[in-house]
Each structure stands twice: as structure tokens, then as C-alpha cells.
Amino acid sequence: MKGQGSIPILRVGSTLLATVHVELYDTVAEAFQQDVLLAIERTGAVGLIVDISGLETVDSYVARVLADTGRMARLMGADTVLCGMRPEVAATLIRMGYAMEGVKTALNVDDGLARLGASTGPLGKGRPA
Amino acid sequence: MSREVLSSVVMPIAGEDDVVLVRRRVRDLAQAQGFDAFATAAVTTAASELARNALVHGKGGRATVRELNEDGRAGLSIQFQDQGPGIADLERALAGGYSTARSLGLGLSGARRLVDEFDIDSAPGRGTMASITKWKRLY
Numbered sequence: 228m229k230g231q232g233s234i235p236i237l238r239v240g241s242t243l244l245a246t247v248h249v250e251l252y253d254t255v256a257e258a259f260q261q262d263v264l265l266a267i268e269r270t271g272a273v274g275l276i277v278d279i280s281g282l283e284t285v286d287s288y289v290a291r292v293l294a295d296t297g298r299m300a301r302l303m304g305a306d307t308v309l310c311g312m313r314p315e316v317a318a319t320l321i322r323m324g325y326a327m328e329g330v331k332t333a334l335n336v337d338d339g340l341a342r343l344g345a346s347t348g349p350l351g352k353g354r355p356a
Numbered sequence: 357m358s359r360e361v362l363s364s365v366v367m368p369i370a371g372e373d374d375v376v377l378v379r380r381r382v383r384d385l386a387q388a389q390g391f392d393a394f395a396t397a398a399v400t401t402a403a404s405e406l407a408r409n410a411l412v413h414g415k416g417g418r419a420t421v422r423e424l425n426e427d428g429r430a431g432l433s434i435q436f437q438d439q440g441p442g443i444a445d446l447e448r449a450l451a452g453g454y455s456t457a458r459s460l461g462l463g464l465s466g467a468r469r470l471v472d473e474f475d476i477d478s479a480p481g482r483g484t485m486a487s488i489t490k491w492k493r494l495y
Contacts, residue, residue: 250380253372253408284379284397286404287466315397322398323405323466 234259236266242274242343243267243305244336248281256292263296267305274343275300278336280311287325294327307331310339362423369436370416375407378419382434385423389430391492399432399490402467406436406486409463414438414484424489433473433489443478450476 233255237244243266249255263275277293279285285293297307308331320327333339367378382403386396403419410417417438424431443449449464464486468474473489 250376252376283383284400284404286401286408287463288408313393313397315393318394319397319401319470322469323401324469325466 234262236262238270238272239276239340241270241272242276242340243270243272244276244278246278246281251282251285251289253288256289260292260296260299264299264303267300267303272305274340275305275307276310276336276339276343277307278310278339279316280313280335282316283313285312285316285320287323290320290325290327294330297330306343308333308339308342310334310336357427360425362425364420364422367419367421368416369407369410369414369419369438371411375404375411378407378421378434379404381421382432385421385432386490389423389432389492391430391432391490395490395493398470399434399488402470402488402490403434405463405467406434406488409486410436410438410440410484413443414440417483426491429494430492431472431489433487435485435487437483437485439483442480442482442484444480446476446478 234245234247234249243263245259245263247259266272267275275297277296279293293309297309300307310333312332331342333342365381367381368374369378379400383396383400386399391399407419410419415438417436420435422433424433450468451465464476467488471488471490475487476485478484
């Protein structure tokens with residue numbers, strides 16, 4: 228569909244780094260969730276950083292997709308930190324009544340990596356193909 | 357107190373792209389009117405919730421976006437009209453935590469908390485009309 232782009236997922240040691248820099252269509256958010264989980268399986272990553280500093284608007288649906296992605300990643304053994312939430316986005320989510328409980332957060336990617344204790348060592352083996 | 361409508365645009369809500377277009381237009385207008393980042397995020401997010409509601413629950417509809425001026429104070433109002441089944445239990449829907457599909461059930465209650473004025477009219481078989489207004493903060 229027009230105007231959409233996929234969200235790149237990079238490897239930094241044993242951590243995956245995803246930067247959400249596009250206007251988030253619902254279908255892009257859903258595809259991102261699946262891409263992240265498949266990337267964890269493929270790489271054996273034990274950490275996931277999701278940088279949302281580029282997101283100007285996070286409504287309840289996108290917030291739920293992001294929070295669920297973190298919970299799913301954790302089930303697969305990858306600790307997740309949501310990084311870079313803008314002040315106005317944080318204020319908006321709380322006023323709507325959505326605190327994203329159970330999701331680790333950090334001010335920026337550097338702090339997020341520190342929070343993971345980033346393990347920038349070699350990647351695990353992932354799952355045999 | 358006189359409320360003046362400076363501009364009015366009707367936008368269709370028939371697909372996911374339209375939700376994004378409504379969101380983008382509301383954000384652009386809020387910024388153009390000098391809303392601060394918090395008010396811009398609030399009204400944009402509220403519009404996003406209601407546009408998605410109109411698409412997902414209301415089987416599509418339209419949004420009317422209006423720039424307002426009330427005695428020199430800038431404002432933005434967005435009215436959403438859909439042709440869906442309507443909401444049987446409005447009170448419960450507005451209380452939050454009530455969801456029939458694809459949302460947290462925070463859509464209506466969340467949107468209401470983000471804006472200065474909120475109106476809704478719905479009944480089974482009549483579709484839903486929801487209207488929000490946000491005013492630029494006075495310092």
C-alpha cells in the first residue's frame with residue numbers, strides 16, 4: 228500500500244535493534260511484530276531494543292502492538308526495552324489510561340542497551356533451520 | 357462568545373490509508389495553528405482512535421475536520437460519522453475496558469480524556485456520530 232515502509236531490524240551483538248521511523252500503519256505494525264519474532268528465532272538474540280523516538284503519535288492500538296511485541300519477545304527469551312518515547316506520547320498514553328505495564332522502557336537507545344546489560348558478544352546459534 | 361469556522365474539509369474513512377490521512381491532517385492543522393506538542397499529540401491521538409473506530413466498528417464513514425476561532429482562540433474540531441451498527445451500550449463503551457474487536461477498549465474513553473469537548477450520539481441501527489474539539493492553550 229502507498230506510503231508504507233517496513234521497519235528495519237539490525238543486529239548489534241546478541242541484541243536486535245529496530246527503529247520505528249515511519250508513520251505506523253496498522254498493517255505495518257502487525258508485520259513488524261511478526262518480523263521481530265522471526266528475527267529472534269533466526270538469530271538467537273537475547274535482547275530487543277525498539278526505538279520509537281521517531282513516532283509522533285502512538286494510539287491505543289499501536290501501543291498494544293508494541294507492548295505485545297515485547298511480551299512475545301520475552302516468551303522467546305529476548306528481553307525487550309522500548310526506547311525514546313517522546314514526552315507528549317508518554318503524556319497522551321497515560322491520560323488515555325494506558326500505562327504499558329510490564330514493558331521495560333529507557334530514555335534512549337544508549338540507556339536501553341545499558342538496561343539490557345548489553346551483551347554485545349557474539350550471537351547465539353538460533354534455531355537450526 | 358462567537359465561534360467561527362475558518363475551514364472545513366470532509367475526508368472519507370474507507371480504509372487504513374484514510375485513518376493515516378486523517379491523523380496526518382489533524383496533526384498538520386494543529387501544528388499550523390500553533391498548538392504545543394502535547395496538545396497536538398492529544399488531538400491527533402484522539403482523532404486516530406475515533407477514525408479507527410469508524411473504520412473497524414462502523415464499517416467506514418467520514419470525518420469532517422474544522423479549524424475554529426472563538427474570540428481569537430484557535431481550535432480544531434473533528435466530527436466522525438459512520439454507518440455501522442451503532443453502540444448498544446454507550447455508557448459501558450465510554451467507561452473503557454469494553455472492546456468488541458481490535459482495540460483495547462480505550463478508544464472512546466481515551467479519546468474523551470484527551471480533548472476539551474466530546475460529544476457522541478449512537479443507537480443500534482443508526483450508526484455513530486462522535487465529535488471532538490481541542491482548543492489551543494492560553495498562557
